[in-house]
Each structure stands twice: as structure tokens, then as C-alpha cells.
Amino acid sequence: MSDAEHASPTTLPPADHTDAVELLGLVAYTELASFGRLAGDAAHAPTLRQRQALSRLAAAMLDRQERVLVRVEELGGDPADCMSPFDGLFDDFDARTKPSTWWEGILKGYVGQGVADDFCLLAAQGLDERSRDVVVEALTHDTPSQRYAPVIAEVAAEDPVLASRLALWGRRLVGEALGVVGDVLSRRPALARLVAAGAEPVAAGGGSGPAPATQSWVFARLTAEHSRRMDRLGLAA
């Protein structure tokens, strides 16, 4: 790449924008799906206060999603088209992980969205700085997971039977969620490219474990994050 091309982001080759729009599309679609799930959980919440709080979290999630779509437009993409490659992405996952209680539904959001967010954050390391900032802001600022961790931890601490059921349910969920990630990685080369690009600095640092940017490497990182998340609930991962 020439110095002139380095000088301005508008001279980036089109392929870079395409990859970025694809990841932003995945982020936006994931947040749209989470909005629907949270709103559904809200409608069945045990108390009016929880119903209000979850509805508010859902609405806030859509506000963040809109900011991701604004970035898609800045890159010349279309806000609805960018999501369409992912339409139906969670259908199989949802069919395999139907919660049998309200708490299982809440944990499903915590685990499923946690894995999805972590994958998007890994791939975001390969984005231009502005797009990366948008994704990091959307996925790490005041998320439902951050809000709900203490609530789940509290009921789990009070009810050991529920806690052991939720721990089992969490293992099932993370397995299914990693299945979706594996699928996306193998079917969407753009996302695999972004993960690889983002992994370069890590690779330069050396270290043991699977080779960077391979599926095993991605799974190892997502699993480690998942364990930390379950620790925060006081549940065995």
C-alpha cells in the first residue's frame, strides 16, 4: 500500500469496507435478535418492576444497534441489507435451546449474547479504528449481561437446586453457541479474515496454545471468557 493510500481512510480498497460492513451487519443482527429475546423475557417477567427493567434494557440495546447501523451507512452500506446474510442465524440455536423456565431464558441471554458479543469483539480487532470503537461501545457499555449478572448470582446463591440446574443449562448453551460461531466462521470468509487480521498482534507476541485465528484458537478464547462470566454468577462453567 502506498503512502497516499495510508493517508486517508477514504482510499481504503473496497474489500476492507465490505468486510467491515459484514461484521457490523452481524453485530446489528445480533442486537436485533437480542432486542426481541429481551422484550419477550420482559413480557413474562415475574414482577412489573422486572418487566419494566428488562423492557428498558431491550430498548437501550436497539439504540446501540442504531449507532452500529449509522456506521454501516458511513461506510456506504445499507442498514437492512447488511443484516440479511445473517437472517435466521439463531433459528437452529433457538430450536435447540428452548428455556423451560424464566430463569433459563435469562441465562440463555446471558450466555448466548456473551458468546456472540465476544466473537464480534474478537473480529472487531481487525476493523478500522472508527468501526472498532463503534462495535466496542455497542457491545461493552452497560450491557444486559452486566446488569443481570448480580440478579442471577443472587437467586443462584439462594437456591442451590436452581443453581446446579442453571450450571448444567449453561454448559448446554455454550456448546450450542460455539456451534453457531463455528458455522459463521466457516461460511463467512470476511469474518474469518477479520479475526485473522485482529489476531496478528497476538501472534507476534508468541505464547502457547492453538495457532492464532484458527477455529480452535477462537473457541479457546470464547470458552475462557465464558468461564469468567459463569464465575461472576457463582456457577460452575
Add this chain to the structure above:
Amino acid sequence: MSDAEHASPTTLPPADHTDAVELLGLVAYTELASFGRLAGDAAHAPTLRQRQALSRLAAAMLDRQERVLVRVEELGGDPADCMSPFDGLFDDFDARTKPSTWWEGILKGYVGQGVADDFCLLAAQGLDERSRDVVVEALTHDTPSQRYAPVIAEVAAEDPVLASRLALWGRRLVGEALGVVGDVLSRRPALARLVAAGAEPVAAGGGSGPAPATQSWVFARLTAEHSRRMDRLGLAA
């Protein structure tokens, strides 16, 4: 009431605040219920664009509801407690009006929310000016009904069979919705008082029809508004 009491709204007797908080609670609860219904309709929308658009409308509705809850706090009420008298208000209505298609669900929102909003706007005429402004702003500014009327009108114009089914469905919906209004009016004296207070200027103007603020008077006004709304869709009321 003495001149001193007229001078400042802070000297209003507590009963007025109680009635206002009750109506604001009904408005907030209605919007929370609409949020859940719209989010559910969004999840089953035929296209990703409609899914996004309906999700956005749902989130915007919750933003407006929050402004109503802010007014509740200004009046010394509690945002969650003010809704609790109405918890489950639409359960019977929902059980009796299960949509069998996506369009029936959309029309249910249009008709049901239309009647609920019109009732709240009638009662809001009996509120202090600030609270009335909050309710009017929440219920008349860029509502899902305003957005969805042209979409329903378009499919109805294209498909006469669907149009006649929706017209029939609309009549069923308005009957059930008026049943909920009748229930609320008879069980919540505060709301009946506000409707009566708001009807005074109308009564002074004379005219024919049922005596102001009676259930028949309320029903006549809601039915007239409903007919106008169905006209906008090109459907027989």
C-alpha cells in the same frame, strides 16, 4: 377554592395528585403493554426491514413511556407502583383476541391501542396542564398507529379478501376494547372523575347525544374516533 390555592399548583389538594398519578399509571402501563406487543409483532415480521422498523417503533414507545414515568415522580408517585393497579388489565382482552395472522396482529395494535389512547386522552382533559401535556405528547406524537395506517391501507387496497377479513376483525377488536374501557371506568373512580372533569367544558357547550362523562358518552366518542381510524385504512368500521 381560594385565590391562594389557585396561585400555585403545589397547593393542590393531594387527591388531585392521586387521580393524576393513576391516569399516568394507566398510560404508562398501556405503553409498556404496547411495547411488548410491538416487539412480538416485530419478531414475526415478514421481512427484516419490517422487523427493524417495528422494533424501532417499540423502543420509541418505551422512550415516551419513560417521560410519563418522570411526570409520575414529579407528582410524588412511584414509577412501578403507579402501574400495578393495571397489571394484567389486557389479559382477558388478549385471550379473546388472538390474531391468526401477522396482519391481524398489526390491526389489533392499531385498533386496541387507538381505543386505549383515545380513552386516556379523554381522561387527560381533567388533568393539570403539565400532566395533560405529557400525556398528549406521549400518545399523539409519531405513534405506531400513524406510521402503520398507510401500510395496512396499502395491503387492504391490494387484497379485497384480506380487507374484508380485517374489517370484520376490526369490529370484533373494538367491541372487546370498549369492554376493557367499561371495566376500567367502573372499577377506577379516579379515572371516571377525570373524564367528568374534562367533560365539563364540553357539557357547557350543550349539543345532543348522551350526557357528558357517562359510559355511553365515552363509548360514543371512542366509537366515532374508531370509525375515523378505520376510514384511514379504507376499511368499513
